[in-house]
Amino acid sequence: MTVHDTEIAIQAADRQDRPPFVQIDRVSKTYRKGKLAVPVLDRHSMIIAQGDMVALVGASGCGKTTLLNLIGGVDRPDTGEITVDKTRITSLSDAGLTEWRGQNVGFIFQFYNLLPALSAHANVELPLLLHDIPKAERRARVDNALNLVGLQDRASHRPEELSGGQQQRVAIARALVTDADLLLCDEPTGDLDQDSATRIMELLSMLNQEFGKTIVVVTHDPLVAEYAHRTEHLTRPETAA
Amino acid sequence: MRFLSLILANASRGRARLAFTLGSVVVAFLLLGLMLPVLRVFDSRVDFADANRLMVLNKASMMRPLPINYKDRIAELDNVEEVGHFTFFGAAYQSGSNQIPAIVTEPENFPVMVEEVEFRDADALSNWQADPSSIAVGRDLANKHGWKIGDLVPLHSSIYNRSDGNPVWTFRVGAIFDGAAEDSVTDSVVIPYEYFNNERIKGEDTVGWFAVRIADANKAEATGKAIDVLFENSPNETATTTERAFAKSFLNQVGDFKTLIGATLILVFWTLILITANAQMQSIRERFGDFAVMRILGFRKRHITRIILSESLLTMFSGGIIGMAIAGIAVLIVSAKAEALLSLLSLDWRDWLIGAGMMIATGVIVATIPAILAARQNIIDGLAETL
Numbered sequence: 001m002t003v004h005d006t007e008i009a010i011q012a013a014d015r016q017d018r019p020p021f022v023q024i025d026r027v028s029k030t031y032r033k034g035k036l037a038v039p040v041l042d043r044h045s046m047i048i049a050q051g052d053m054v055a056l057v058g059a060s061g062c063g064k065t066t067l068l069n070l071i072g073g074v075d076r077p078d079t080g081e082i083t084v085d086k087t088r089i090t091s092l093s094d095a096g097l098t099e100w101r102g103q104n105v106g107f108i109f110q111f112y113n114l115l116p117a118l119s120a121h122a123n124v125e126l127p128l129l130l131h132d133i134p135k136a137e138r139r140a141r142v143d144n145a146l147n148l149v150g151l152q153d154r155a156s157h158r159p160e161e162l163s164g165g166q167q168q169r170v171a172i173a174r175a176l177v178t179d180a181d182l183l184l185c186d187e188p189t190g191d192l193d194q195d196s197a198t199r200i201m202e203l204l205s206m207l208n209q210e211f212g213k214t215i216v217v218v219t220h221d222p223l224v225a226e227y228a229h230r231t232e233h234l235t236r237p238e239t240a241a
Numbered sequence: 242m243r244f245l246s247l248i249l250a251n252a253s254r255g256r257a258r259l260a261f262t263l264g265s266v267v268v269a270f271l272l273l274g275l276m277l278p279v280l281r282v283f284d285s286r287v288d289f290a291d292a293n294r295l296m297v298l299n300k301a302s303m304m305r306p307l308p309i310n311y312k313d314r315i316a317e318l319d320n321v322e323e324v325g326h327f328t329f330f331g332a333a334y335q336s337g338s339n340q341i342p343a344i345v346t347e348p349e350n351f352p353v354m355v356e357e358v359e360f361r362d363a364d365a366l367s368n369w370q371a372d373p374s375s376i377a378v379g380r381d382l383a384n385k386h387g388w389k390i391g392d393l394v395p396l397h398s399s400i401y402n403r404s405d406g407n408p409v410w411t412f413r414v415g416a417i418f419d420g421a422a423e424d425s426v427t428d429s430v431v432i433p434y435e436y437f438n439n440e441r442i443k444g445e446d447t448v449g450w451f452a453v454r455i456a457d458a459n460k461a462e463a464t465g466k467a468i469d470v471l472f473e474n475s476p477n478e479t480a481t482t483t484e485r486a487f488a489k490s491f492l493n494q495v496g497d498f499k500t501l502i503g504a505t506l507i508l509v510f511w512t513l514i515l516i517t518a519n520a521q522m523q524s525i526r527e528r529f530g531d532f533a534v535m536r537i538l539g540f541r542k543r544h545i546t547r548i549i550l551s552e553s554l555l556t557m558f559s560g561g562i563i564g565m566a567i568a569g570i571a572v573l574i575v576s577a578k579a580e581a582l583l584s585l586l587s588l589d590w591r592d593w594l595i596g597a598g599m600m601i602a603t604g605v606i607v608a609t610i611p612a613i614l615a616a617r618q619n620i621i622d623g624l625a626e627t628l
Contacts, residue, residue, distance in 0.1 A: 069621065072537070074537055074620050074621065075620070075621055095541055098536065098539055098540070098541050099539060099541070101537065101538075101539055102538060102539015102540075103539065107537050107538070109534075109624075113530070113534045113624070115250075115531050115534065115535075116254070116531075117250040117251050117253065117254040118247070118250050122246060122247070122250065126247070126535070126538055127538045127539055129243045129244060129247070130538075130539050130540065130544070174538075178539075
C-alpha cells in the first residue's frame, strides 16, 4: 500500500464517521409515456456523508439524472423520503422547496445552462438576486467565485464568447456563489474535451477537499468517476405496461 | 429593481423583434396621442355651451336675421333673466384667408351673457363700453397679431359693407379679455352693436340670434317653447334651443366623431395587443429553458411572473412614451398652424394620464398568458428545451 493509498483509506474511514448528509430512503419514481409506465427508480436507498464525493453511474435511462433531480428538489419522488442536512425535502411545499434549493444546492449541468443574454458576472450573480444582499457585497462574492474558478478576467464576457470549459467554470462559480454545501453535477464534462474535462474534475475535487462541499456527480465516464470517493451503480427497473 | 439588469438584458436579446414590437407600440400610442386632444376639443365645445342659455334663431334658417325688437318681448317672459343678441360679422384681417371669429353684440351686457370670458382690466372694459367704435379682443388673438389697447385694426367683413359701400371697418382696440377657464377660447373679436348697426348699409335693426339666460335650467324647454309661441305666425318665426343641445346637434351634423375615434382606437389597440402578445409569447417560449434554470436556482413562480410583467410594461412604456411624445410635437405644430377649432388642440396631463393607463392595461394584458404559461412550465420539461 502506497502513501497515497493509505491517505485515501484514512479519508474514507474519516468520512464513514461523519453524519449522513443526504439520506435517500426507498425512493421510487415512474414516468408515464402515454399508457406506458416507465419506472426509473424502484425503492432506491442510499446515504451520502457530509463532504463525500459520489459518482452515480449506470446505463442510459437507469435513473441517474432523476435521482440527482430528486436529491436537489427539482422533482418529487412517487414514494419514499429524502432528507438533506436534516431537512426532509419531500415534505416541503413547492415554494419551500424552491427556496431551500436556492439556498442549499448548487447545480452544474452538462450543457452549462447559462443565460445567454447575461455576462459571466451577471450569470454568477443570478442566485444572489433572490436575497437582500447589498450590491457591493454581491459584486465581491461574484468576484470571489469567478476568481476561484480562474475566470476573473472573463467576467464581462457573454457565454457565446467563452469556450465550453470556461462556460462550465462559470456554471461552477454560479453554483458556489451562494455557498451551498451540496453540489449536484449532471454530466459536468459530457460536452467537453479531455483537457477541459480534467480541469473541471480537478476543480470539483478541490472544492470537495478544501471547502468540504458534498458533491454528487452523474457520469458515464469512468475517468470522471475515478475522482469520486465512491461510485453508486444504478440499474434500470423493469418496464411495466 | 434587483431584476432590472436581468430585464434589460432579456429585452436586448431579440433586437429585431424588439424593434418591430416597439414600432407597433409607438404607432399605437402616437394615434392615441393624436386622437385624445381631438376628442377633447370637440367635447369642450359641448361643455363650453351653457344649459342655462337658450339660443333663439330664425326658424327658417340660422343665417336669416331676427328683428332686434324681439329682445324686449323675450325679456318679459317668465324664467328669463337676461337677453343678449349676437351677429356674425364675417371678419378677415389683412387677407381673406386670415379669418377671425368676430361677433357683434352689446358691450353693456356682454360680460354678463358670456361668463366664459373675463375682463381683468376694469378701466379698459369701461373704455370699451363707452367707445362705440372700439372692439374687445381676445388675449390669444391680440398676442398673435401683437395688438395693444389703442391700436387701430382694419377688419374686412365678408357679410356687411359700411354705408359708403366699403367692406373694410376700422376699429380701435378698446379692451383685451381673457378666458375665465384655463382652456377657454380667446381668439375672437367683439364689436359693439350700436356702431355696427348705424354704419352698415343693410340689415338695420336686425340681429343674428338672441341668447337668453334663464333662471331655472329645468324649465328650459318650457321657456323655449314660450318664446317660439310668442313669435308664431310672424314673418320671422323662431326656433329656440339650449346652447348645449345646439352644440351637440351641430357636432352630430359633422359626424359622430367620438364613436368613430373610439372605434378606431379600439381596433388599433386590439391589433397592438395581438402583435405584442405574439412577440412576447415567442420570446417567452424561447426562454422556457432559461426560466427552468432560474427556477432551479431558487426563483419562484412569482419572480418569473414579475420579470415577464416588467418586460411587457417596459416595452409598453418605452414605446408609449415615444409615441405620445411624437404626438405631442405633432399636436403643437398642428395647433400653431391651424385656425379655429384645431388651434385649440393640446396634449395635456389628462391625455398623458389616459396614455399611462393604456400602457399599464396593455402591458398587463399582453403579459398575462405568457406569464401563466411560464409559471405552469414543468422544470424538467423546461430543462429539456435547453438540450
